[in-house]
Amino acid sequence: MSDLGPVLVATNLDDPTADVVINELHDRGVPVVRFDSGDFPHALSVAAVITSNGVEGTLSTPSRTADLSRVRSLYYRRPSGFTFPHLDDQNARFALTQARYGLGGVLASLPGCLYVNHPHCIGDAEFKPSGLATAASVGFRLPPTMVTSAPDAARAFIKRHGPVIYKPLSAPLYRLHGVSCTVKVAEVADEDIDEAVSGTAHLFQQRVEKSADVRVTVIGGQVFAVRIDSDLLDWRTDYSHVRYSVATQPPGITEALYAYLAHFGLVFGAFDFAIDRQGRWWFLECNPSGQWYWLEPETGLPMLAAMADLLERTTP
Template sequence: MSHTGPVLVVTMKDDPTADLVIRELHDRAVPVARLDSGDFPATLSFAAYLTPEGLEGSLTTATRTVDLTRIRSLYYRRPSGFAFPHLSEDDARFALTQARYGLGGVVASLAGCLYVNHPHRIGDAEFKPSGLAAAVTAGFRVPSTLVTSDPGAARSFIQQHGPVLYKPLSTPLYRVDGVSCTVQVKEVTAEEIDDRVSGTAHLFQQRVHKSADVRVTVIGDRVFAVRIDSDLLDWRTDYNRLAYSVVQPPPQVTSALLRYLSLFGLVFGAFDFAVDQAGTWWFLECNPSGQWAWLEPETGLPMVSAMADLLERNSA
């Protein structure tokens, strides 16, 4: 199978990280095609034929046509969702489902293509309970954790393991008075737990008395670790208060990183760790579509080049 065709980048129009990688690939004279699922069907069409060798056919965007059999790698970032605003509610629901399983299924079935990451594997890894269980299997230290809808279980866990943090299991768009916001990580006491916990699922995790945070970005077989110093419980709430420094993970952490990705069939991951006062690294989460490009100008780490190497298939 040819690996000299284009890199296919699947993401929304406003994606500065993808822009950096595409610019690097262009500078290397590597062909790139970019699409967003939200462009379908207005400016994106496709035809895929099942053959004894797999799917053959083409994807056509507003600017180019891509041969499905020649795509060397697919960088699956953050595409917008399918939308059919011109249809009735029932028709739009039907059309969306057909698009997801049709175009989505074709994009996920490219023979000889390196996925960074495969959309189905991303979906698997985005379930936090699955990620935490995989982290234990991979050999990470993981704080005591409870996922529950039982107020009694939550109170008992906090009493036994306190101090305990509440963390959302996912981070959908949340609006308060029309303003977009996020559900923050926060410390919670047993006295705050009431019957509202029974209304949905919640994640509670023993708080690590940390000296710093570390973001580790794994791109193929390359590991980039950045220590993040702040006085914040959740460093993502105020980037202006962060200080960055390049660090080397302990050997057992490095080997666990690659085992974790292998468990999910991933080649990229953005890992978050809390480092305690004794220097122990505690796994918090891995985002299979996490952000990373802002760390390069802060540290000088060649992360854009590493991602371009992977997509160009200079490494695997």
């Protein structure tokens, strides 16, 4: 086993993908410290000192302690946010800000650490307009897209580029009658647009008349492309209607994938494409914290080994 220190895994309690990665690392004899930033400070503590060598000190959970100067990699998945329910609103805001810039700043400054991915880079890449603009700049084919809060502009876009779909720019927790819901991708007509559009920003995009979807997962130096066949506008709404197969990438895709990741400073990305009826690939989005493990049992692609190799740092 390498003399490097532990792999840190930052995620929430319910994360099956993190579970299988941690099990794989354990089987390899790689030390792992799993934590959730939402446990700070009651079940997570930090004692960091800034020196000429960078950040030194410890990060501690009830069962593990990590030497911050020897962290080999940080797998930054989907940690929950800081909460301070025992404080009043004003003091909770203050405590949350200190935690974000304190603990968050320490985690973003680990010396010699490989980030998968760096939390600041994740934040930058999660802005859909930035991602779409970058995709166009590196050579991906992009459907006509508009971000607007102007109803007249939305109607004009729909008339010019229809059929058009609506997509949320981000997907925060949304509850309807106390039930968690997802704001779905849906086709929209000009008569559906009313003054409510002026209430916030919306993303409208020309619908690709597709024959299939593709999820391309980049894990360090390896690329895994999976074709997804379904009769759905958004295949994520009903996995029972989905069929998977290994896809062959057209020329130039791999180079564009890595140019996109380099722009944002990422080493991992889950890219979604639509394949039209002429076989052309259209970029839809890249999730810097996307899911990927469910595709391995469906295709046999060695994605778990690739992720463990990356975090263990046995590959570049």
